[in-house]
Amino acid sequence: MAADVPKVDALYADAPCGLIVTEADGGIRHVNRTFCGWTGYEAAELVGAKRIQDLLTVGGRIFHQTHWVPLLRMQGAIAEVKLELRHRDGRTLPIVMNAVSRSHDGHELHELAIFVAEDRHRYERELVREREQAQQLLATYMEAQQALASAEARLRLAMEASEDRARFAEQMVGIVSHDLRNPLTAIKMGMQMLASPTISGEKRERVFVHMEASVERARQLTNDLLDFTQAKIGSGLSVAPKPINVHRVVGEAVHELRMSFFGRRIVHVEEGEGVSSADPHRLTQLLGNLVGNAMAYGSPDHPVTITTRVDAEHFVIEVHNWGTPIAASLLPVLFEPMTRGIEAGGERRSVGLGLFIVKDIMRAHGGRIAVCSDEASGTVFEMVFSRHGERIATG
Amino acid sequence: MNIEARNNVRVTGDGPATLVFAHGFGCDQNMWRLVAPAFADRYRVVLFDLVGSGGSDISSYDRAKYESLDGYADDLVDLIDAFGKGPVVFVGHSVSAMIGVLAGLKAPESIAAHVMIGPSPCYIDDGDYVGGFSRDDIVSLLETLDSNYLGWSRAMAPAIMGAPDRPELGAELTNSFCRTDPEIARQFARVTFLSDSRRDLDRRVSPSLILQCTEDIIAPVAVGEYVHRALPRSTLRLIDNVGHCPHLSAPQACIDAMNDFLATVDLRDGR
Numbered sequence: 001m002a003a004d005v006p007k008v009d010a011l012y013a014d015a016p017c018g019l020i021v022t023e024a025d026g027g028i029r030h031v032n033r034t035f036c037g038w039t040g041y042e043a044a045e046l047v048g049a050k051r052i053q054d055l056l057t058v059g060g061r062i063f064h065q066t067h068w069v070p071l072l073r074m075q076g077a078i079a080e081v082k083l084e085l086r087h088r089d090g091r092t093l094p095i096v097m098n099a100v101s102r103s104h105d106g107h108e109l110h111e112l113a114i115f116v117a118e119d120r121h122r123y124e125r126e127l128v129r130e131r132e133q134a135q136q137l138l139a140t141y142m143e144a145q146q147a148l149a150s151a152e153a154r155l156r157l158a159m160e161a162s163e164d165r166a167r168f169a170e171q172m173v174g175i176v177s178h179d180l181r182n183p184l185t186a187i188k189m190g191m192q193m194l195a196s197p198t199i200s201g202e203k204r205e206r207v208f209v210h211m212e213a214s215v216e217r218a219r220q221l222t223n224d225l226l227d228f229t230q231a232k233i234g235s236g237l238s239v240a241p242k243p244i245n246v247h248r249v250v251g252e253a254v255h256e257l258r259m260s261f262f263g264r265r266i267v268h269v270e271e272g273e274g275v276s277s278a279d280p281h282r283l284t285q286l287l288g289n290l291v292g293n294a295m296a297y298g299s300p301d302h303p304v305t306i307t308t309r310v311d312a313e314h315f316v317i318e319v320h321n322w323g324t325p326i327a328a329s330l331l332p333v334l335f336e337p338m339t340r341g342i343e344a345g346g347e348r349r350s351v352g353l354g355l356f357i358v359k360d361i362m363r364a365h366g367g368r369i370a371v372c373s374d375e376a377s378g379t380v381f382e383m384v385f386s387r388h389g390e391r392i393a394t395g
Numbered sequence: 396m397n398i399e400a401r402n403n404v405r406v407t408g409d410g411p412a413t414l415v416f417a418h419g420f421g422c423d424q425n426m427w428r429l430v431a432p433a434f435a436d437r438y439r440v441v442l443f444d445l446v447g448s449g450g451s452d453i454s455s456y457d458r459a460k461y462e463s464l465d466g467y468a469d470d471l472v473d474l475i476d477a478f479g480k481g482p483v484v485f486v487g488h489s490v491s492a493m494i495g496v497l498a499g500l501k502a503p504e505s506i507a508a509h510v511m512i513g514p515s516p517c518y519i520d521d522g523d524y525v526g527g528f529s530r531d532d533i534v535s536l537l538e539t540l541d542s543n544y545l546g547w548s549r550a551m552a553p554a555i556m557g558a559p560d561r562p563e564l565g566a567e568l569t570n571s572f573c574r575t576d577p578e579i580a581r582q583f584a585r586v587t588f589l590s591d592s593r594r595d596l597d598r599r600v601s602p603s604l605i606l607q608c609t610e611d612i613i614a615p616v617a618v619g620e621y622v623h624r625a626l627p628r629s630t631l632r633l634i635d636n637v638g639h640c641p642h643l644s645a646p647q648a649c650i651d652a653m654n655d656f657l658a659t660v661d662l663r664d665g666r
Contacts, residue, residue, distance in 0.1 A: 025637035025644075026637065026638075051637075057535065058532040058536050059535055059538070062588075062612075062613060065421075065612065065639040066420050066489075066639065067421050067422070069638055069640055070422050071422075073644065074426075074643070
């Protein structure tokens with residue numbers, strides 16, 4: 001035979017949930033035994049003595065004021081609100097709560113049912129933790145994406161630079177081959193002539209001179225290439241400065257250049273006196289390049305003037321020629337490799353490395369180079385060196 | 396920018412002056428359902444939701460803008476400019492009372508008078524100042540918000556149960572009332588409870604009515620008294636009420652106090 005169903009009072013008192021009745025202001029009117037058991041309070045300590053909000057954590061109290069009260073007032077009921085109660089011993093007790101507001105003979109009472117929700121609480125905390133982890137992972141992922149994007153950008157730049165270099169190298173090979181072909185062709189022709197049994201002694205002499213000039217041009221070209229490679233790929237051209245008399249070094253170079261450019265006038269002007277520090281071979285090379293250009297691009301009817309000037313701190317070398325000025329568009333890139341002016345009848349050709357090498361010789365000396373070019377005063381390259389081998393501020 | 400959609404603006408009533416009502420942290424303009432209609436016969440009544448709350452345009456929520464009360468005050472200045480007709484009395488609950496003060500300072504002609512319900516310029520105790528909470532309390536609140544993420548978000552969309560007889564609230568509003576995006580609620584809580592507007596309270600603030608509940612843990616009586624002392628042109632009215640929402644639990648007392656105050660304010664159009 002089935003046992004009797006317990007009386008309603010007992011059902012209320014030991015219901016499998018905490019049951020509370022409060023005034024509209026939260027004052028506790030009734031609590032059941034289950035609620036007391038869960039929270040550690042005696043009913044007498046609560047009824048008429050505490051408000052439900054007194055049992056909430058601070059966060060819960062604010063929630064009570066900002067959400068619970070308005071919701072209950074406006075909707076008459078709230079369901080599945082999760083909160084934390086403070087147990088009598090101080091620990092917190094996660095709960096889920098339903099509440100209704102009911103009028104009893106015009107008197108408003110709030111009826112609450114609560115369930116302990118430790119497991120749900122733990123589960124939610126795990127979810128929150130997982131969510132935070134996911135957010136962190138996302139942040140890490142976004143960071144990695146950004147790093148990847150910037151690495152890709154850098155790679156793209158590097159690739160573009162290397163493509164530029166490759167294109168440059170191909171062009172240079174083309175130009176050098178082309179430029180080497182002329183002297184080599186001349187040498188080959190000379191050799192064929194020399195091989196002829198009928199060649200006269202006088203003609204043989206002339207052929208030799210031409211062949212020598214051609215060999216010199218080829219040698220110059222390969223020297224330039226070597227210097228260029230060193231300047232471009234290595235740590236720059238090397239210089240070995242030593243105490244020199246600039247006038248004398250330049251004077252000797254001018255002497256040699258006059259032999260090379262027979263029939264053209266080269267004037268050397270000397271100003272000031274004193275010993276300077278520089279690499280004499282590099283100065284000769286630099287002068288060769290500049291005078292070569294002056295001969296190629298300058299007016300053949302006027303002299304090329306080289307001035308060496310020595311003062312207390314500096315020495316200056318100037319190379320001046322008359323003739324068509326350097327195009328304004330060319331000036332900004334004049335010292336870049338493979339920049340060329342108007343060809344002067346193809347007589348004198350270079351790879352376009354000459355001025356690049358000049359600039360690097362100046363850099364290696366810590367000096368400064370400037371160029372002025374116009375119709376009225378011609379073209380002048382001015383190079384300023386420290387006499388004592390110090391670096392001169394550029395610009 | 397469409398302010399009407401952004402702030403879910405509702406205009407009712409008409410009159411020579413405008414009452415603009417702003418809800419506090421937690422719910423939305425429905426909080427005014429028991430109070431606002433009592434003024435619609437004599438005033439133009441403007442209700443709205445703060446961006447991020449209620450029926451506001453959530454896509455307008457910009458974390459950077461609403462990182463301080465200033466962002467809300469800027470919105471309020473725009474809103475008063477667009478919807479205010481004649482002198483404007485701003486009625487702000489809780490944190491919105493301070494948003495009103497900031498808006499009044501930004502646009503000094505915009506608000507002729509303030510009604511502040513449960514205002515608090517600073518919730519955290521600071522030396523002699525009693526805000527009602529310790530810094531630890533607020534940190535614990537914010538932690539509760541963080542760790543109770545699911546619990547709170549669920550609470551924002553409560554299911555209706557039983558058959559409570561509540562004619563005040565139409566069925567269409569159940570479940571949307573007090574619903575907020577949890578992320579926004581979290582930031583708004585932080586901005587609200589860590590705000591300190593005490594330096595903004597001085598004689599620059601237009602005549603004000605402070606409605607202070609006798610028992611309010613969020614804005615204790617000491618705070619209402621502080622606000623009253625700080626504002627030379629203010630009136631303090633205590634309302635016998637437990638809780639932070641007298642406009643819900645003691646609406647008639649609020650209406651009476653507001654009517655008394657409005658009778659003292661010069662609401663001729665001086666703008």
